[in-house]
Amino acid sequence: MKILVVEDENKLAGFIQQGLHQAGYIVQHSDNGSEALRKAASETFDLILLDLMLPGMNGIEVLKNLRAFKILSPVIIVSALSGTSQVVEGLDLGAVDYIKKPFEWEELLARIRILQRKIFTAETTRIRVEDLVIDLMTRQVVRGNQQILLTAKEFALLEYLIRNTNRVVSKNQILENVWNMSFDPESNVVEVFMYQLRKKVDKDFDKPLIETVIGVGYKLSGTKSSL
Structure with missing residues (x-):
């Protein structure tokens, strides 16, 4: 499974990348929305972990552009925002899940596994x-x-x-x-x-x-x- 981590906090991004690599996932990282959009347009990702509060193009704008460009990679919002209009808007724009920072590592892995099972029931494994x-x-x-x-x-x-x-x-x-x-x-x-x-x-x-x-x-x- 190939995952794009979009996170501008370098320490947290490094923690997520290291953990996902250890779990056997292929991982790339972007620290801003514009770069994330370029990567998503040029490569196929099975999942995008997307922060909302990003420099330049924020997470909501990234989601809007992903859908406008017909990029259908599933998106899980990972954000400190909770119960806000941005989170609701992100889910309405097609994000499949939301997890609040700070989060338990095992919970994030469990959410990814749930998404994997959903993908693989619709597609060949x-x-x-x-x-x-x-x-x-x-x-x-x-x-x-x-x-x-x-x-x-x-x-x-x-x-x-x-x-x-x-x-x-x-x-x-x-x-x-x-x-x-x-x-x-x-x-x-x-x-x-x-x-x-x-x-x-x-x-x-x-x-x-x-x-x-x-x-x-x-x-x-x-x-x-x-x-």
């Missing part, structure tokens, strides 16, 4: 690339008839590759989307996790799905379908 099947809800991975056990971070990495099937993704893109890190030429975290993932997903099978594109990045290749 499983994606197939060749003989590899990934279930986004149960986080089960199967190739052929063999179940593959992945850590939370390995699953997030595989999910990111599958979302970009047949497209090359750079090390920098992986760091930003899976680890929420800026490019660090000294870091080999991507290489280490990619090695572990390929060992589990490709090693014992005739056809490797994950390839290294030298000097560019990585690509998961194959025919993709929903089940």
Whole structure:
């Protein structure tokens, strides 16, 4: 599940990002409404966590523009405002839920899981690339008839590759989307996790799905379908 966190309080944003990453979600962050709108228009997010009191374009304006541009990503309002006209207006504009700051971390995760279940009852939970099947809800991975056990971070990495099937993704893109890190030429975290993932997903099978594109990045290749 890919989540955009729109929050201008850096300490809180960092806390939310770290927690969501640890829970196995792919996370991006924007600290203002204009940037959030640009990201939502250029990428597909399964969920947007939206503060209302943002510098420049506020949360209500972001919601209005999302709907005007036909961007249908579900939105959960996360705001210190409570019972105000802005919250009511946000819900009327199509936000699916509201959680008040300060909040309990487990409550936020529970609200996200509830939304996941609603999404996945309306849409397929499983994606197939060749003989590899990934279930986004149960986080089960199967190739052929063999179940593959992945850590939370390995699953997030595989999910990111599958979302970009047949497209090359750079090390920098992986760091930003899976680890929420800026490019660090000294870091080999991507290489280490990619090695572990390929060992589990490709090693014992005739056809490797994950390839290294030298000097560019990585690509998961194959025919993709929903089940």
